[in-house]
Structures are given as C-alpha cells and as structure tokens.
Amino acid sequence: MSEKKQNSNKEQVIFALEEAFPDAEGIFTAHFKKLNDSYESALIVFDTNVLLLPYSMGNEGLEQLKGLYKQLIDDDRFFIPKRVAREFARNRNKKLAEIYNSVLQRKIGKSKNNLNYPILESLDEKKELDAAFSELENVEKNYYKAIDKLASTIRSWEWSDPVSSIYSELFNPNVLIEHAKSKDDLVKELERRFLLQIPPGYKDSNKDDGGVGDLAIWLSLLELGARKKKDIIFVTEDIKPDWWNQSNGSEFLPRYELIDEFRRETAGSTLHIIRLSKLLEIFKMKQELIEEALVAEKKRKERFNKLFQAMRERKKREALRFNSLEKEEKIAEMKAWFFSNYEDPAQSCPYETREGGYQYIWGGPYDAREEIEGEFSGVVSDEIINEVVDDLETICWEWSGVPDEHPEDEH
Known part of the structure; x- marks a missing residue:
C-alpha cells in the first residue's frame, strides 16, 4: 500500500465516530416512530433467512403466509433485495437436502431375528417370537417403502417445492429492489466500513462473500427508503452483532449506526428490525401461525x-x-x-x-x-x-x- 493511502486510512480511523455519526445534532433532535405507529404504512423488506424459515413450517402455515405476503404485495409494500433472491437460490437446495437427509435417517436398520439356538426351537414361546418377527418384517418393509417414496417426492420437487411455488407465484419483478452501486464502488464502500467498523458487513469478513452480502442488502434497503420516503420494517432472523447490540448472547437493540444512517438517508424516516414471528403478531395473524x-x-x-x-x-x-x-x-x-x-x-x-x-x-x-x-x-x-x-x-x-x-x- 502506498504511504499516502496508509496515512489517509489512519486519518479516517481517527475520525471514525465523525464518519459513523456525521449529524451530531440529529442524535438528540431526531424523532423515531414506535413499531405500532409505523406498521400500517411501513414498507416490509425480507432477509434471506426469513425466506428460508417456512421450510420448517407446515402447509396450513404456508397458506396463511401466502395470504399476508399477497396483501402486502398488492399494496406495494413488500420488497426483496436482489441479493436476498440470489442467496435464497444458493441456499434453498441446502434446506431441501436437510429435509431429505432427515427423512432417510428414519431408516435405522432392519430388525434381526438371530436367536440361533437349537435348544429354543421346540418352545412355544420361540415359535410365538418367530411369528411376531415375521409380522414385524412386513411392517418394516412397508415403513421403509414409505420412506423411499417420501424421499423420492422430495427429490422430484426441483424448483416446485411448496415454498418455492408460493414465491414463484407471488414475487413479480416489482418486488425486487437493487442498490445503484457498481461492483467496484460496492467493494470500496465495504472497505471503508471495514476500516471504520461501520455496520453492516464489517464483522462478516470471514464469510465467503467477505461481508458484501449484508452491505448489498443494506444499501438496497436504504435506497428504497430514500425513494419512497417511508418507514421500513426489515424482517430478519439474523442475530449477529453486525445488526444488533448484544446482551447475554441475544439481540437487544438494533445498532444505532443503522437506525441513524437510515434516518439521514430517508429524510427522517424510521427503521425497525424484527423477526418474522413479530411481524405476524403485529399484523394480527392467527396465534397458531405465530x-x-x-x-x-x-x-x-x-x-x-x-x-x-x-x-x-x-x-x-x-x-x-x-x-x-x-x-x-x-x-x-x-x-x-x-x-x-x-x-x-x-x-x-x-x-x-x-x-x-x-x-x-x-x-x-x-x-x-x-x-x-x-x-x-x-x-x-x-x-x-x-x-x-x-x-x-x-x-x-x-x-x-x-x-x-x-x-x-x-x-
């Protein structure tokens, strides 16, 4: 690295707080809406993990989710960053493989009748045991056949599994959002945030994408809020310190750097970060679904x-x-x-x-x-x-x- 750039980086680090919070006055004068005051008009943005979560839910729950998502899409309030769509495409098969392997693990091994002691053969109790074992073999055969049939169905889903089918039906091009930065500019912004430890992304340096995924999602969310001038509810299952201040190993409050940056970029709008269960609660979905x-x-x-x-x-x-x-x-x-x-x-x-x-x-x-x-x-x-x-x-x-x-x- 050139000495000039190294000195520039050191200067940036010295003034990291000024970079993270450029509007000092706004720290005290900003007014943020409560979630209950925002949700009826706020835009809803989903993270990848929320799109994957329904793979752990039943069909009735999926249909209820479908109804909520459709209503939000019809109201032009539901959005997915393109980076999220790409991450879903990469991770979807992993979820299906997880389900598939769980099914196959039900094959715990066939029962054995290996009491090969001639002295027992004339006993009525031994004959009764042999008859019961024969019945068990037939039941096991049907059981394993059912396992294979279920596993075969999962393999045949390809891109038509119950979750993907709902998303394919609902998610039109208007749902997808993307930031405007080029790849080079995105990398430069990631480097800047790494240097100054500004979330999100800088704590994900060991991930395969080097943290660029969270940043791409964040910038897409920021640009949506700036364009629509509306509050946003970001729904995520991510509990990493890139997004949350931690307390006793759990999420406590969203990072204030994120809340403040969103306010500055959207002319005073409010960002909320919640889990899917909380979203279902505030939209008064059925308790069973929650x-x-x-x-x-x-x-x-x-x-x-x-x-x-x-x-x-x-x-x-x-x-x-x-x-x-x-x-x-x-x-x-x-x-x-x-x-x-x-x-x-x-x-x-x-x-x-x-x-x-x-x-x-x-x-x-x-x-x-x-x-x-x-x-x-x-x-x-x-x-x-x-x-x-x-x-x-x-x-x-x-x-x-x-x-x-x-x-x-x-x-």
Missing part, C-alpha cells in the same frame, strides 16, 4: 447456539494448550495461523493505479487486530495479542485473504 414461526425460530437459534458453543469449547481447549507453551511459542503459533489465512495484498492482489490502491479479489481488506482478537481473545493475554498485532502492523496496515493457490509464475 407459534409455528416461534418454534421454527427457536430451532434455528438452537442450531446457531450449538455452533457458538462448539466454538467456545474449541477456544477453551486452545487456551489449555496455549497455557503450556512459552511466550515465544505462543507468538509463533499465532503468527503462523495469521499468515496461513492472510497476506500482504502486494503478494496476490492487482493494484489499481488510478485509484491508488489494491483490489481485494481474495477478500478484505482485513484488520490484523480484529482477526487476531477474533481468533485468540480468551486464549492468550491481551499483552501477547497486542505484541503480535504490533508486529503485524509493521508489515502491513491492511491484509488480503490468502488465495487457494497462487498463480504459477509463467516465467
């Missing part, structure tokens, strides 16, 4: 918590292992981990002369402190983390992801 949505949300959160707990357990094991190492060994392992995942962009990223910066085609730019703290906080002391980060920042201010393979030298 309960079904709550159950689906609970299952989704339990899966998330299970992954989170596994990560915590891994950190505990790492902490125990690191405790047995000398300081120099700890530092060496931390740096080895870092360099296996991140590198100086000069190694693999094209340099844009006109813009005076690298094009982060392998993900990034990544901040050394954020990545080291994310991996080793709670494993080693802050003193060691600071020492490693200081060493890394003497090499490079911003980092690229490591490509799967470096291109071979043609010479």
